[in-house]
Amino acid sequence: MSEEHNIQKKVLDKIRAGSVGMRSHAYFVARASLIGITAGLVLIFSLFVLSYVFFSIRESGTHLLLTFGAHGVATFAALFPWAFFILCLLLLFFLGEMIRRHTSAYRLSLIRLFGGILSGSIALSALIMLTPLHSSFLSAADHDRLPFLKSWYDQIHRSHTDRGIYRGTVVTVATSSFTIAHNETDPDSDEGTWTVEPPTNFNIRALAVGEKVYVAGTAAAGTIRAFGIRVVPPRLK
Amino acid sequence: MDTPLEQKTDEELVRLVQRKNETAFGVVMSRYQPKLLRYGRKFLSDTAPIEDVVQEVFIKAYQNIQSFDTARPFSPWIYRIAHNMFANALRARDRLPFITVDLDMFSAHTAYEIDPAGDEERGQTRALVERGLASLSPLYREVLVLYYIEQLSYQEITEVLHVPIGTVGIRLRRAREALKKYV
Numbered sequence: 001m002s003e004e005h006n007i008q009k010k011v012l013d014k015i016r017a018g019s020v021g022m023r024s025h026a027y028f029v030a031r032a033s034l035i036g037i038t039a040g041l042v043l044i045f046s047l048f049v050l051s052y053v054f055f056s057i058r059e060s061g062t063h064l065l066l067t068f069g070a071h072g073v074a075t076f077a078a079l080f081p082w083a084f085f086i087l088c089l090l091l092l093f094f095l096g097e098m099i100r101r102h103t104s105a106y107r108l109s110l111i112r113l114f115g116g117i118l119s120g121s122i123a124l125s126a127l128i129m130l131t132p133l134h135s136s137f138l139s140a141a142d143h144d145r146l147p148f149l150k151s152w153y154d155q156i157h158r159s160h161t162d163r164g165i166y167r168g169t170v171v172t173v174a175t176s177s178f179t180i181a182h183n184e185t186d187p188d189s190d191e192g193t194w195t196v197e198p199p200t201n202f203n204i205r206a207l208a209v210g211e212k213v214y215v216a217g218t219a220a221a222g223t224i225r226a227f228g229i230r231v232v233p234p235r236l237k
Numbered sequence: 238m239d240t241p242l243e244q245k246t247d248e249e250l251v252r253l254v255q256r257k258n259e260t261a262f263g264v265v266m267s268r269y270q271p272k273l274l275r276y277g278r279k280f281l282s283d284t285a286p287i288e289d290v291v292q293e294v295f296i297k298a299y300q301n302i303q304s305f306d307t308a309r310p311f312s313p314w315i316y317r318i319a320h321n322m323f324a325n326a327l328r329a330r331d332r333l334p335f336i337t338v339d340l341d342m343f344s345a346h347t348a349y350e351i352d353p354a355g356d357e358e359r360g361q362t363r364a365l366v367e368r369g370l371a372s373l374s375p376l377y378r379e380v381l382v383l384y385y386i387e388q389l390s391y392q393e394i395t396e397v398l399h400v401p402i403g404t405v406g407i408r409l410r411r412a413r414e415a416l417k418k419y420v
Contacts, residue, residue, distance in 0.1 A: 008266045028304040106399040
């Protein structure tokens with residue numbers, strides 16, 4: 001028997017004997033649905049994590065460090081929630097791979113595909129930031145009413161005095177220094193009272209008692225020699 | 238009067254197979270068996286028999302035939318299955334890593350079919366391909382086989398390899414350059 005007929009015969013014999021079966025159309029519909037649902041869930045979770053990253057940076061005031069020069073940028077990099085950000089990138093990569101394998105997206109270059117997914121996710125996360133989603137979760141976590149992800153939101157108020165970052169409310173203003181104290185009414189865990197010696201370019205006369213400030217500097221014996229000070233915008237107070 | 242099976246298009250035959258017509262599947266196999274055997278032998282660059290792998294390709298095609306959209310061309314679909322099976326065989330034989338990163342896939346530019354030199358150049362390169370194929374890496378070997386020997390278009394190769402059309406163009410160009418060095 002020729003090689004050609006041999007292969008065909010073997011395959012047809014297996015089909016006729018029932019050892020090789022045809023998967024039903026419903027199987028492929030169910031599989032495609034499952035893949036679609038999984039991709040949707042991965043996308044939703046990725047967007048949640050990415051918007052949380054942006055929210056935590058904004059809410060903790062860490063983004064203000066970027067205006068404090070090279071030292072501030074380095075501290076910002078140290079405080080950046082890398083673990084969440086990397087988790088988000090991995091999820092988006094997984095999502096991209098799912099899309100590439102199960103749709104016609106393989107026709108796109110990887111740069112276009114993953115660039116599109118990343119920029120789309122950033123845009124959608126920015127939209128989520130406009131909603132009260134994370135604020136309400138944060139408020140629930142502060143009042144011990146969040147049954148899940150509480151530790152995520154607790155980190156937003158974590159003190160970073162060990163890295164030279166201080167948050168507090170201005171209690172007195174002198175000619176060349178001012179004093180800040182932790183505001184007991186907010187949930188930030190920056191406990192203590194400090195005298196702040198601002199950098200020479202800081203206009204201390206513009207500062208008012210009761211304003212919340214974000215200070216970066218080195219502290220010794222209750223005095224902070226600041227290299228950066230920002231009054232926290234009312235939105236973040 | 239019905240057209241004889243042998244005169245039906247691939248897609249018409251597959252429509253029949255989807256309705257459990259085994260004879261139609263026999264005709265599909267007789268059409269594609271020589272092509273897949275040739276593709277497999279050239280791609281794997283192997284003297285070992287690959288009939289078993291081709292048999293598995295047909296079994297896999299039959300099992301998954303309901304997932305095929307008969308509004309689309311059948312040829313890239315079955316070549317895609319063959320590509321996966323041959324690539325698995327190659328990995329098992331050469332102990333290649335399961336996942337490889339192909340930097341060409343980051344390419345964003347568009348490749349325009351066909352090569353500027355046209356059919357005559359294609360014929361000449363085909364002769365080179367026949368002689369120097371074994372000296373190339375599987376990545377380049379496969380794209381040359383699909384284009385010069387199996388005569389697939391860039392678009393069809395995109396569907397078989399699941400890579401962007403620009404990557405097909407880059408691989409073909411690099412494969413030709415490598416081939417010229419060896420031959």
